[in-house]
Amino acid sequence: MAASKDSFGLIPVRSLATHELVLEQIRTAINLGRFQPGDRLPTERDLAEMFEVSRTTVREAVAVLEGESVIEVRRGRTGGLIVREASLTRKEYVQRLRQSRAELLGIFDLRLAVESAAAGLAAQRRTAKDLARLRRLLRAMGAIETSARESEEAGGPSSFSRFRGIDSQFHLAIAEAARSPRLAETIVAARGAMFHPIGAVFVKIEPSAHELHEAVVDAIDDRDHDRAAALMGAHIEATRATVEAWL
Amino acid sequence: MAASKDSFGLIPVRSLATHELVLEQIRTAINLGRFQPGDRLPTERDLAEMFEVSRTTVREAVAVLEGESVIEVRRGRTGGLIVREASLTRKEYVQRLRQSRAELLGIFDLRLAVESAAAGLAAQRRTAKDLARLRRLLRAMGAIETSARESEEAGGPSSFSRFRGIDSQFHLAIAEAARSPRLAETIVAARGAMFHPIGAVFVKIEPSAHELHEAVVDAIDDRDHDRAAALMGAHIEATRATVEAWL
Amino acid sequence: MAASKDSFGLIPVRSLATHELVLEQIRTAINLGRFQPGDRLPTERDLAEMFEVSRTTVREAVAVLEGESVIEVRRGRTGGLIVREASLTRKEYVQRLRQSRAELLGIFDLRLAVESAAAGLAAQRRTAKDLARLRRLLRAMGAIETSARESEEAGGPSSFSRFRGIDSQFHLAIAEAARSPRLAETIVAARGAMFHPIGAVFVKIEPSAHELHEAVVDAIDDRDHDRAAALMGAHIEATRATVEAWL
Amino acid sequence: MAASKDSFGLIPVRSLATHELVLEQIRTAINLGRFQPGDRLPTERDLAEMFEVSRTTVREAVAVLEGESVIEVRRGRTGGLIVREASLTRKEYVQRLRQSRAELLGIFDLRLAVESAAAGLAAQRRTAKDLARLRRLLRAMGAIETSARESEEAGGPSSFSRFRGIDSQFHLAIAEAARSPRLAETIVAARGAMFHPIGAVFVKIEPSAHELHEAVVDAIDDRDHDRAAALMGAHIEATRATVEAWL
DNA sequence: GTGGTCTAGACCACA
DNA sequence: GTGGTCTAGACCACT
Secondary structure, eight states: OOOOTTTTTOOOOOOOOHHHHHHHHHHHHHHTTSSOTTOBOOOHHHHHHHHTSOHHHHHHHHHHHHHTTSEEEEOSTTOEEEEOOOOSOHHHHHHHHHHTHHHHHHHHHHHHHHHHHHHHHHHHHOOHHHHHHHHHHHHHHHHHHHHHHHSTTTSTHHHHHHHHHHHHHHHHHHHHHTTOHHHHHHHHHHHHHHHTTTOSOOOOOOHHHHHHHHHHHHHHHTTOHHHHHHHHHHHHHHHHHHHHHHO | OOOOTTTTTOOOOOOOOHHHHHHHHHHHHHHTTSSOTTOBOOOHHHHHHHHTSOHHHHHHHHHHHHHTTSEEEEOSTTOEEEEOOOOSOHHHHHHHHHHTHHHHHHHHHHHHHHHHHHHHHHHHHOOHHHHHHHHHHHHHHHHHHHHHHHSTTTSHHHHHHHHHHHHHHHHHHHHHHTTOHHHHHHHHHHHHHHHTTTOSOOOOOOHHHHHHHHHHHHHHHTTOHHHHHHHHHHHHHHHHHHHHHHO | OOOOTTTTTOOOOOOOOHHHHHHHHHHHHHHTTSSOTTOBOOOHHHHHHHHTSOHHHHHHHHHHHHHTTSEEEEOSTTOEEEEOOOOSOHHHHHHHHHHTHHHHHHHHHHHHHHHHHHHHHHHHHOOHHHHHHHHHHHHHHHHHHHHHHHSTTTSHHHHHHHHHHHHHHHHHHHHHHTTOHHHHHHHHHHHHHHHTTTOSOOOOOOHHHHHHHHHHHHHHHTTOHHHHHHHHHHHHHHHHHHHHHHO | OOOOTTTTTOOOOOOOOHHHHHHHHHHHHHHTTSSOTTOBOOOHHHHHHHHTSOHHHHHHHHHHHHHTTSEEEEOSTTOEEEEOOOOSOHHHHHHHHHHTHHHHHHHHHHHHHHHHHHHHHHHHHOOHHHHHHHHHHHHHHHHHHHHHHHSTTTSTHHHHHHHHHHHHHHHHHHHHHTTOHHHHHHHHHHHHHHHTTTOSOOOOOOHHHHHHHHHHHHHHHTTOHHHHHHHHHHHHHHHHHHHHHHO
């Protein structure tokens, strides 16, 4: 990125093959919790249609994910592409995370910038519908947290996983309420990048998360730009601290 | 961006050919003023090395830029790839800008977020060397502005063009001082996107720009995170206002 | 051609790029009817082998032909390079022909010289096999003419197109029977040049053509040099008259 | 030229480098006698201008000709590119000719076709000026023949060489009088090809040549198409017979 | 098994 | 020592 005197900021390019793009989208969707362990992905035929590519290309991506044990391919009438439970232990994950520590913490600089800004803009530009959606997502997360606390181990990882899915939806809903496609796009990319080294890891729900989520939504409700931005910033800083503590 | 219920946020992919990536990098470098009208780009062989691609691939990109009259190709020992003067009149530019008005203003949401954050982080993380570089760039911009004011027409567009080149260096220097590669990358992308619909247009230097630049650097000098971020925000808002006024 | 005193007959040279040579051969083969509308050209790999050039070079020629809508490029296993129907109306063709009237009529001087000579030599040098081939081609042309007359519109342009293909084969078969490579080469070049301004135009079959074709073959059968040459001359003069009438 | 069933008449291409084209033009001009032994070629600078190429390219061609001892490069004020005497003995030439016997005789088929046709057309289309030029060339050839006969060896090869130069001019003058650029072009190419394997060989002047030349011009003068064509045909057949006798 | 793209290296024409 | 062109081989996306 540095514009060193001789290179004029021109840096090596690498063209991503179509199946790599498909792979990344599916992988990110799983990492963001849009597909939960046990869920079935759309059929290859549908995926090909969504991505506007041929089935061959989808199959190449699917083959990689199967090779990584991220999904399981079941044949026959009841078959399909099934998302598997994350197979690494938490210890193994932390191991992997440490290897991309700098990268991971760096991403928080970006998230802090764009998600705070998005929360601020959302406070100014949100519609009643946006607000209703945020409240609905808050309730859903609350329910998961409660049930998780009650049966400490019962749902275990699975409840974390569901939490992460809804958490992602929540952050993206704020990005949408900010009515700024570029900003939203950057947020998605940053979140995707954050989960990339992690995979669909089970994340301990940090205690403050739910409270801060609610506070952000209240600020957005009040159309208070600065408070919304500040609270979102605090939330992300708290997450950064939690992650940093693991490493 | 919207994760509509059925599509799970999966969107059509389009693999960018290597030569398209090369094209965009060269185009952006010109738009950011890293190459001025009359400048020679690196030779095709050097570009190929920088991008880590074959000369063939570079040539495909070069052919497009030549077709668009962005560069001129001269043969022989004294030849090379020469950046041409922007050929559109200001009126024609404004015309074109209007067609991408929404896109253009949307980019400012992103710039505001990431460049303010970068300025804030720069205040915390900058080295003495970063500071010296910023001061140097400020002086260079001051000199251009002074000479431009004195001889209203003399340097004309050319002085604007040089100004834009240094202005870009200034903003990127702040991004670097923030020590956050992801943030810097996003800033480069946002600035590149901003100039995309514009091309290497000559831009009226807004009066407040120089003062705000200096104020930002002073805040960075003082290691004052919030003031640096706020002033950078003000600068970008002022630029947005200027652009909006044209449209 | 004039050897003006000062220039010693030395004229500017222009090196034809390999892909231009490839282009002209393919274009000429289509114009001569060796490939009919709807036909598939050999694959790019096969063309490269035939021309003894790299696929890259073939592709440059293919790109031009696609740009001119002479061929259509279809991808995938069932794809290939498909010759398209000529898209101009007859009126448009005549328009274009008029612009190269002098060039076109001039070519007939050359055709008259070389094709008459070839017919004469063929009468002297032909083998039984040559003769059988000529008779076979005569029958094929007769069949097309008959069917075209019966169903005035049915086959329409398509029957003209097939006729032209076989007509070309007929004339080249005589050139081959003359056992003179230089002469044959010149005949091919002249016929190619003749069709160049025309493209794969549909040509009204002139009434006398078939009779004269038969008479020429009879003379060749009889080993009558002068009669063969004279009849071929008459045939070409008749064609010239037909073309001249359009202009 | 055979359109073998599988190859569709498509044959290997070979792109001629610019310096090869230059080389061939200079070589042919020498072979046709446009430049005589001892003559100076135009300067490299002038040749570059005539051919519309750079001096470098001319120099490459010149280097080859020098390497073949066809010309001699003299430096300094009195220098230039000097055409040398043919250095092979007649025996060596005949040796070389035999190797291209078939090629050589084949060329006569083409010459017979196009030069007879040109003579015929010249009879129809010649102007008074064309005629005067032909008569002038006849006289020049007559003068050389007379002087050559008188001093059998004196001028020796040199008088043959001059004869060949004027003979070429004569045949090309007829081609021009035929007012058919394509035909003229083919004649030049055929004559160039004929001399190619020979080089600037000294040719025994065949006895009948002068008489037939005169007879052809008389026929052209009388506007007698058929007689002109027939006599030119006879002349070329006689030349073919002479050449065949050597082989 | 087609066309679409890329690579690494080479030679040429030009100034 | 620049851009212009070609080669031989490879992998990819599509049908």
